Amino acid sequence: MTADSPRTRAAPVLVPMPAERAYSYAVPDGMQVVPGSIVRVPLGPREVAGIVWDGPVEAVDPKKLRPIAHVFDCPPVNDEMRRLVDWIAHYTLSPPGMVARMILRAPEAFDPEPWTEGLKRSDGEPDRMTAARARVLEMANDGIAWTRSGLAHAAGVSSTVIDGLRAQGVFETVMIPPRPVVAPPDTSYTSAELTNDQEATAASLRAQVEADKFAVTLIDGVTGSGKTEVYFEAVAAALDKGKQVLILLPEIALTQAFLERFQNRFGTKPAEWHSDLPPRMRERVWRQVAEGGVRVVAGARSALFLPFNNLGLIVVDEEHDPAYKQEDRVFYNARDMAVVRGHIGGFPVVLASATPSVESRVNAEQGKYARSVLSARFAEAALPQLATVDMRRSPPARGGFLSPVLLGKMRETLGRQEQSLLFLNRRGYAPLTLCRVCGHRFGCPVCSAWLVEHRFRGQLVCHHCGHNEKRPEACPECGTFDHLVACGPGVERIAEEVVSHFPDARTIVLSSDMLGGVKRLRLELEAIANGEADIVIGTQLVAKGHNFPNMTLVGVVDADLGLANGDPRAAERTYQLLSQVTGRAGRTGKKSLGLLQTFQPDHPVMRAIVSGDSEAFYDREIAERERSALPPYGRLAGIIVSAATRPEAESHARGLRRAAQVAQDVHVLGPAEAPLALIGGRHRFRLLVQADRKADIQGYIRALLAAGPKLRGSVRVQVDIDPQSF
Ligand code: ADP
Numbered sequence: 001m002t003a004d005s006p007r008t009r010a011a012p013v014l015v016p017m018p019a020e021r022a023y024s025y026a027v028p029d030g031m032q033v034v035p036g037s038i039v040r041v042p043l044g045p046r047e048v049a050g051i052v053w054d055g056p057v058e059a060v061d062p063k064k065l066r067p068i069a070h071v072f073d074c075p076p077v078n079d080e081m082r083r084l085v086d087w088i089a090h091y092t093l094s095p096p097g098m099v100a101r102m103i104l105r106a107p108e109a110f111d112p113e114p115w116t117e118g119l120k121r122s123d124g125e126p127d128r129m130t131a132a133r134a135r136v137l138e139m140a141n142d143g144i145a146w147t148r149s150g151l152a153h154a155a156g157v158s159s160t161v162i163d164g165l166r167a168q169g170v171f172e173t174v175m176i177p178p179r180p181v182v183a184p185p186d187t188s189y190t191s192a193e194l195t196n197d198q199e200a201t202a203a204s205l206r207a208q209v210e211a212d213k214f215a216v217t218l219i220d221g222v223t224g225s226g227k228t229e230v231y232f233e234a235v236a237a238a239l240d241k242g243k244q245v246l247i248l249l250p251e252i253a254l255t256q257a258f259l260e261r262f263q264n265r266f267g268t269k270p271a272e273w274h275s276d277l278p279p280r281m282r283e284r285v286w287r288q289v290a291e292g293g294v295r296v297v298a299g300a301r302s303a304l305f306l307p308f309n310n311l312g313l314i315v316v317d318e319e320h321d322p323a324y325k326q327e328d329r330v331f332y333n334a335r336d337m338a339v340v341r342g343h344i345g346g347f348p349v350v351l352a353s354a355t356p357s358v359e360s361r362v363n364a365e366q367g368k369y370a371r372s373v374l375s376a377r378f379a380e381a382a383l384p385q386l387a388t389v390d391m392r393r394s395p396p397a398r399g400g401f402l403s404p405v406l407l408g409k410m411r412e413t414l415g416r417q418e419q420s421l422l423f424l425n426r427r428g429y430a431p432l433t434l435c436r437v438c439g440h441r442f443g444c445p446v447c448s449a450w451l452v453e454h455r456f457r458g459q460l461v462c463h464h465c466g467h468n469e470k471r472p473e474a475c476p477e478c479g480t481f482d483h484l485v486a487c488g489p490g491v492e493r494i495a496e497e498v499v500s501h502f503p504d505a506r507t508i509v510l511s512s513d514m515l516g517g518v519k520r521l522r523l524e525l526e527a528i529a530n531g532e533a534d535i536v537i538g539t540q541l542v543a544k545g546h547n548f549p550n551m552t553l554v555g556v557v558d559a560d561l562g563l564a565n566g567d568p569r570a571a572e573r574t575y576q577l578l579s580q581v582t583g584r585a586g587r588t589g590k591k592s593l594g595l596l597q598t599f600q601p602d603h604p605v606m607r608a609i610v611s612g613d614s615e616a617f618y619d620r621e622i623a624e625r626e627r628s629a630l631p632p633y634g635r636l637a638g639i640i641v642s643a644a645t646r647p648e649a650e651s652h653a654r655g656l657r658r659a660a661q662v663a664q665d666v667h668v669l670g671p672a673e674a675p676l677a678l679i680g681g682r683h684r685f686r687l688l689v690q691a692d693r694k695a696d697i698q699g700y701i702r703a704l705l706a707a708g709p710k711l712r713g714s715v716r717v718q719v720d721i722d723p724q725s726f
């Protein structure tokens with residue numbers, strides 16, 4: 001911030017808009033701002049919250065600048081966070097204003113939470129005693145400050161009784177500060193007796209926290225090997241140093257069990273941060289993180305943008321999880337940005353996974369990350385026995401999807417009064433509905449996707465844009481009644497098949513589109529853990545982190561499902577998902593089994609899972625990436641061009657392609673139709689930019705976008721650095 005003239009001070013302010021840089025504002029006399037101050041500034045006809053940024057103000061006549069309207073009474077966004085915003089903006093080619101916007105997510109919290117008026121017992125005595133008054137005084141004699149309504153409620157009297165006592169000077173008025181969202185964690189509340197392997201990893205993490213320097217450790221350990229237990233030791237060490245800690249989890253809203261684990265170790269829950277948090281709670285968590293009262297946050301990827309002022313450790317649990325990638329406005333991977341955050345802040349970052357991403361494995365091999373391997377499940381908990389079911393040899397009955405082998409094991413499991421889980425990563429009843437007479441298929445009117453039948457709701461639904469329509473009685477094409485058939489299975493259809501085989505079993509379907517949302521899901525998960533279901537049929541969300549002690553059989557209905565698309569990451573993703581799902585079984589030492597129904601039992605993914613030999617699988621995947629110069633051996637970015645009409649999108653994409661400079665270390669491929677060519681009525685084409693590891697891919701793309709055709713009409717361009725699918 002510089003003063004342009006002795007009389008008018010000015011400051012750059014980054015506003016939460018697609019702004020490429022901070023705008024300059026005048027600082028009125030007497031107003032105090034520093035870089036990081038959260039302010040309110042005029043922007044066009046309105047006022048918005050923004051952050052005072054670094055660097056010089058633009059060379060404009062300071063007299064023409066509009067003044068900053070207000071400075072919030074809030075700790076400034078620190079230097080580390082501002083550098084992170086600049087870094088992410090540069091790396092993802094996003095306007096810095098849009099990155100800063102992710103910090104400014106709790107507008108009510110920019111002002112301090114007001115203190116509430118309270119009452120405290122004074123020396124005064126009431127003129128006469130009644131039964132109601134006596135009850136109030138008995139409650140209030142503890143010397144603690146009460147709110148008027150709180151005291152009335154506790155004493156079981158009406159508030160007028162309190163007012164009467166107050167008028168007689170029985171209470172003094174005191175101000176009560178905002179209540180902390182969570183109690184401070186107690187690092188010596190309990191601690192586990194670690195095994196030798198666990199202790200070795202914990203010791204090196206503690207040393208890193210102690211050294212207070214940037215370092216990344218990948219804890220690579222099978223499900224149940226104690227990764228959480230081990231990183232809790234690093235959390236304790238950081239807390240003992242007076243630091244704040246951030247733990248990122250992919251499905252925090254559904255991992256209530258994690259919060260309880262944390263409580264068992266530290267005597268209190270961490271503060272939660274995710275999109276299902278009630279708005280008032282969000283505001284309070286944000287504020288208390290900024291003020292330092294919240295010491296530990298367990299959050300979804302957006303927690304990376306909380307205004308920590310004293311962060312000393314980030315843990316990224318399930319670091320391979322695709323949920324860490326945001327593909328909306330700012331395209332970023334929270335795992336990678338957590339590493340950047342640690343680098344900027346100079347503190348350690350811990351990545352944990354039973355099935356690390358190929359990227360993290362390579363980083364470990366190249367010595368950029370330390371790798372700690374935990375190879376055994378803790379105590380007697382055995383890994384499930386795993387096997388494939390060759391669907392060519394054990395085909396399901398006509399119209400069914402469950403093989404006789406799997407059904408047989410389910411029957412045995414029921415007989416032992418243990419639980420089975422059937423996993424199918426497809427919501428709804430059936431992925432495709434067609435007319436048996438004319439062959440008509442039901443497609444989404446605005447996406448290039450088939451509609452999925454949801455029989456419980458009586459609807460056909462598009463899983464990409466949410467479009468839904470009533471399932472018709474007759475075919476809209478040929479008008480024939482009652483000839484619409486469902487092709488392929490979804491979880492609802494599997495449930496139907498299960499009920500037909502096991503009518504007396506208690507069956508639950510779990511899927512993210514279930515009515516009742518997260519609350520209902522939590523209840524269902526709890527019910528399952530308590531043994532209130534015999535057979536659970538679920539999509540991806542049952543794969544994550546839950547601990548079902550009595551679950552001894554996991555059946556994967558269609559293990560080949562994820563392998564079908566031509567994506568080079570398909571094998572890795574399938575491996576990760578199948579490992580995670582089969583890891584739900586046998587968490588308490590009971591003998592357990594995981595069965596994968598597949599038409600390709602010899603596929604390397606199936607072999608890796610069944611043999612438990614992940615090393616061979618990773619070696620192969622890594623070699624393949626290296627051979628084709630795919631990440632992390634090369635760099636990759638997608639440029640997605642979308643428009644209301646196909647020709648507009650295609651012609652703009654072609655124009656960009658023509659503008660591409662020939663370079664030694666960068667190649668532009670395409671344009672081709674994007675993996676989903678039509679979403680929500682917008683047609684999409686994609687260029688892929690493939691570059692050497694050392695190439696400046698951002699600089700290249702920036703130049704390409706500047707040289708390419710001007711944006712016109714409905715055309716939009718989005719850059720996706722490190723795309724999930726390629
Ligand atoms: P992961 O995170 O690798 O899946 P966890 O940390 O959740 O593994 O450990 C699996 C289970 O074993 C948990 O119930 C955990 O409390 C228990 N456990 C792991 N290590 C120990 C230990 N050293 N002492 C006591 N319990 C442990």
Ligand code: ZN
Nearest residue numbers: 444447462465
């Ligand atoms: Zn659609």
